[in-house]
Amino acid sequence: MKSLIRTAAFLFTANLLSVQALSAEYRQNPFSLVYEGAITENVKGKVNIHSVSYKLHNIDISANVYTPPDFDPSNKYPAIVVAHPNGGVKEQVAGLYAQQLAEQGYITITADAAFQGASGGEPRHIDKPANRIEDIHGMADFISTYPGVSPAQIGLLGICGGGGYSLKAAQSDKRFKSVATLSMFNSGRVRRNGYMDSALDTIQQRLKSASEAREIEAETGIIRYVSDDKLTEEQIAALPFELYRQGFEYYGKTHAHPNSTFRYTESSLLSLMNFDAATNMDLIGQPLLMIAGSKADSLYMTREAFELATNSQAKQLFLIDGATHIETYWKPEYVSRALAKLSHFFAKTL
Incomplete structure (x- = not known):
């Protein structure tokens, strides 16, 4: 069971079932x-989606910008940057929230992380916190000069792992006038300690393995990856954490996308395992809203970071009654509650 837990901490992979069968929806x-x-066509007077690309440190970034109904580029609109979950892509939950916030009158942007999704960067699937935080700064760079955007009214929403990285970005980047998280996941803490601190006994072993992976990269150029293993449906059902069980269902079946994978370079763990999204939370002076499901087994990460945000001008912890972590990504009644709170928060703080 311990080996399954550690495998799941690296996984959520969408490759355990037939990709061809499960990815049909994205082709529709x-x-x-x-x-x-989701938008199927751009219609005048309604929310429109615009595929854009830009350079971030010479890497091509693939992003989607959503413009609100009756968009007029000669007017000025508040904007919201949306950071996607670990292994996720802009076409999944980040796109859902970006589209729904655009319905409320915001220009929104969500981009695939560098080295991931449709964005460039080699080797593929590097997953380092510094890169993910820089992705968020880069989205702010791009959207602040987009036609119709008021650069003095930019907010930030981070989902799951993107929530942890958004907290770090907002600590220093004061272009973000307010910051919100949904089902925040502290990637560094989990990669270091295991989910719910279930892998404390293997920290040194995993650090040594990651060090070896980097040594191999330097000597041979061969990249060693984590999360290439596959679990059967029976093994998934036996996993002790609801986040992982429901995560496999979301990313591998109901919302599968071919660009979404939890495969990442093992050497990335050298950066991930000494990272912690909850450090320096006192640097957040902006209004802060942290949303999580009341039944989410990841809730402990949101609570810890929230308590440490001692200098926020105004902070709120909002629990969606009955929701688990993954259910806040798609279940209509929980998404609507989150969006109602986000709409009120951003209307007040932007």
Whole structure:
């Protein structure tokens, strides 16, 4: 069981079931969006989606910008940057929230992380916190000069792992006038300690393995990856954490996208395992909203970071009654509650 837990901490892979069978839904959408109610065409007077690309440290970044109904580029609109979960892509939950916030009158942007998804960067699937934080700064760079955006009214929403990285970005980047997280996941703490601190006894072993992986990269150029293993449906059902069980279902079946994978370079662990999203939380002076499901087994990470945000001008912890971590990504009643809170928060703080 311990080996399964550690494997799941690296996984969520969408490769355990037939990709061809599970990825049909993305092919039914011209923008390859996989969430309920996704835009299928740009219609005048409604929310429109715009595929854009830009350079970030010479890496091509692939992003989607959503403009609100009756968008007029000669006017000025508040904007919201949306950071996607670990292993996720802009066409999944990040796109859902970006589209719904655009319905409320915001210009929104969500981009695939560098080295991941449709964005460039080699070797593929590097997953380092510094890169993910820089991705968020880069989205702010791009959207602040987008036609119609008021650069003095930029907010930030981070989902799951993107939530942890958003907290770090907002600590120093004061272009973000307010910051919100949904089902925040502290990637560094989990990669170091295991989910719910279930792998404390293997920290040194995993650090040595990651060090060896980097040595091999330097000597031979061969990249060693984590999360290439596959679990059967029976093994998934036996996993002790609901986040992992439901995560496999979301990423591998109901909302599968071919660009979404939890495969990452093992050498990335050298950066991940000494990272912690909850450090220096006192640097956040902006209004802060942290949303999580009341039944989420990841809730402990949101609570810890929230308590440490002692200098936020105004902070709120909002629990969605009955929701688990993954259910906040797609279940309509929980998404609507989160969006209602986010709409009120951003309307007040931007």
